[in-house]
Amino acid sequence: xxxxxxxxxxxxxxxxxxxxxxxxxxxxxxxxxxxxxxxxxxxxxxxxxxxxxxxxxxxxxxxxxxxxxxxxxxxxxxxxxxxxxxxxxxxxxxxxxxxxxxxxxxxxxxxxxxxxxxxxxxxxxxxxxxxxxxxxxxxxxxxxxxxxxxxxxxxxxxxxxxxxxxxxxxxxxxxxxxxxxxxxxxxxxxxxxxxxxxxxxxxxxxxxxxxxxxxxxxxxxxxxxxxxxxxxxxxxxxxxxxxxxxxxxxxxxxxxxxxxxxxxxxxxxxxxxxxxxxxxxxxxxx
Amino acid sequence: xxxxxxxxxxxxxxxxxxxxxxxxxxxxxxxxxxxxxxxxxxxxxxxxxxxxxxxxxxxxxxxxxxxxxxxxxxxxxxxxxxxxxxxxxxxxxxxxxxxxxxxxxxxxxxxxxxxxxxxxxxxxxxxxxxxxxxxxxxxxxxxxxxxxxxxxxxxxxxxxxxxxxxxxxxxxxxxxxxxxxxxxxxxxxxxxxxxxxxxxxxxxxxxxxxxxxxxxxxxxxxxxxxxxxxxxxxxxxxxxxxxxxxxxxxxxxxxxxxxxxxxxxxxxxxxxxxxxxxxxxxxxxxxxxxxxxxxxxxxxxxx
Numbered sequence: 001x002x003x004x005x006x007x008x009x010x011x012x013x014x015x016x017x018x019x020x021x022x023x024x025x026x027x028x029x030x031x032x033x034x035x036x037x038x039x040x041x042x043x044x045x046x047x048x049x050x051x052x053x054x055x056x057x058x059x060x061x062x063x064x065x066x067x068x069x070x071x072x073x074x075x076x077x078x079x080x081x082x083x084x085x086x087x088x089x090x091x092x093x094x095x096x097x098x099x100x101x102x103x104x105x106x107x108x109x110x111x112x113x114x115x116x117x118x119x120x121x122x123x124x125x126x127x128x129x130x131x132x133x134x135x136x137x138x139x140x141x142x143x144x145x146x147x148x149x150x151x152x153x154x155x156x157x158x159x160x161x162x163x164x165x166x167x168x169x170x171x172x173x174x175x176x177x178x179x180x181x182x183x184x185x186x187x188x189x190x191x192x193x194x195x196x197x198x199x200x201x202x203x204x205x206x207x208x209x210x211x212x213x214x215x216x217x218x219x220x221x222x223x224x225x226x227x228x229x230x231x232x233x234x235x236x237x238x239x240x241x242x243x244x245x246x247x248x249x250x251x252x253x254x255x256x257x258x259x260x261x262x263x264x265x266x267x268x269x270x271x272x273x274x275x276x277x278x279x280x281x282x283x284x285x286x
Numbered sequence: 287x288x289x290x291x292x293x294x295x296x297x298x299x300x301x302x303x304x305x306x307x308x309x310x311x312x313x314x315x316x317x318x319x320x321x322x323x324x325x326x327x328x329x330x331x332x333x334x335x336x337x338x339x340x341x342x343x344x345x346x347x348x349x350x351x352x353x354x355x356x357x358x359x360x361x362x363x364x365x366x367x368x369x370x371x372x373x374x375x376x377x378x379x380x381x382x383x384x385x386x387x388x389x390x391x392x393x394x395x396x397x398x399x400x401x402x403x404x405x406x407x408x409x410x411x412x413x414x415x416x417x418x419x420x421x422x423x424x425x426x427x428x429x430x431x432x433x434x435x436x437x438x439x440x441x442x443x444x445x446x447x448x449x450x451x452x453x454x455x456x457x458x459x460x461x462x463x464x465x466x467x468x469x470x471x472x473x474x475x476x477x478x479x480x481x482x483x484x485x486x487x488x489x490x491x492x493x494x495x496x497x498x499x500x501x502x503x504x505x506x507x508x509x510x511x512x513x514x515x516x517x518x519x520x521x522x523x524x525x526x527x528x529x530x531x532x533x534x535x536x537x538x539x540x541x542x543x544x545x546x547x548x549x550x551x552x553x554x555x556x557x558x559x560x561x562x563x564x565x566x567x568x569x570x571x572x573x574x575x576x577x578x579x580x581x582x583x584x585x586x587x588x589x
Contacts, residue, residue, distance in 0.1 A: 266518030277352030
């Protein structure tokens, strides 16, 4: 890993929802950009911040939840089924504008800090992410005689349609849950979605520290760093700051050239290969 | 030592890639094979997306073929006319191949098709190599006689021209079609095509063996160069940093391999190479038919 890019958050007051100015989340950024260069193999971001609570003398009973959301992108999700001996992916379901990276860190396990209603409302945790899908198959119903062309569904779905197990009948959310869980699991496998309890630590004097690891495949773009201060299961203060991840230097120029001037880039690649082959033959064949 | 690949958008171990390039280059120098058909699957095994592996490998083959062709050209062991016909076919074939590639990428089935194509080819080539090298082993190294087949049906084809260096007078249609097939394969699989081109030149076109290798290299260089540019324009999946890493190891390995090949040319090594090819084929086939740990494919939608 590269040397850590340290982002320090200092004072800037935000109105707290509910309790009138009793708590404030302080933050300012000294370094707001992650640069992807030649040696990039992921980045560790350490956030420092402060909570000022004029009502209480300590931060007992307070918890902090930090969420980092990468730029929204469309993803295709395809269920694999066995066709002719091979495992082949079927028709895509598109997750529209899903976060391309998702990190949630907290002082304690999320389930202990807030109830499911709050988690649902604020989308705290990957299982509570609200995703928008295009192309979801229609939910299975007990009416097996409904004429629905079998080619539209994968063999597994067709089987389920003909003989739906009891828990799937009349469940309109069945396919939404199936694809949402599949998407979250895939992103977790790629280390793009991570959940870390204990990533947020309160230090002395109302200071807190958050450690966030971004993988090498982290996407380029504008991220959101969202912080929630939780007191007694309610959100007492909130902050939303941007974070920029960009390719820089030669890597950026190569990428831009390859995408904006692909013909020239291709010719350069060929030229470089020709010269390299020639040079190697000359040098090594004394 | 990690290096970030700007097009593949991932981080790789530079030493690992140099080593891989060196090992495959060594084999290619020793046996006179292109190496693309080993390098591309190896890149895929190390986690490089198949679309990037195929496109980048094409540019690496350009480099490794250049050093070979210069020597053959000096000895007049290249038939430029035949090469030109082959390359023209190659241009048409690679255009078709890259278009097919782009379409498959858009419908999200490119990984599957590349794997299937490799399983088919490596299986066929590996099997043939195994049979041929076992036979050579049994003969104790004596060269086999090339069988001269009756060329009747090809003589009836139109558009004949003279190929001086090959001492042939034949229709341009068979070499054009051969070039087309090899061009399409180069575009879809990231190979040079020499392993098809050389036997086809000997047994189908009946070219004399002294010009076969040089002309094949000539064709490979042009076609892989064209494929590199086409892939860059159509798919933007050529990663120059990856190519340079592989090149570095590859040309060095090829020189050592060529020297060792002269000294140790032995039938046992050819059997080993055939077995290696079959092993790679087996691994790819297994990945295709084994039940996946996770039955979903998730990928960002291409813009």
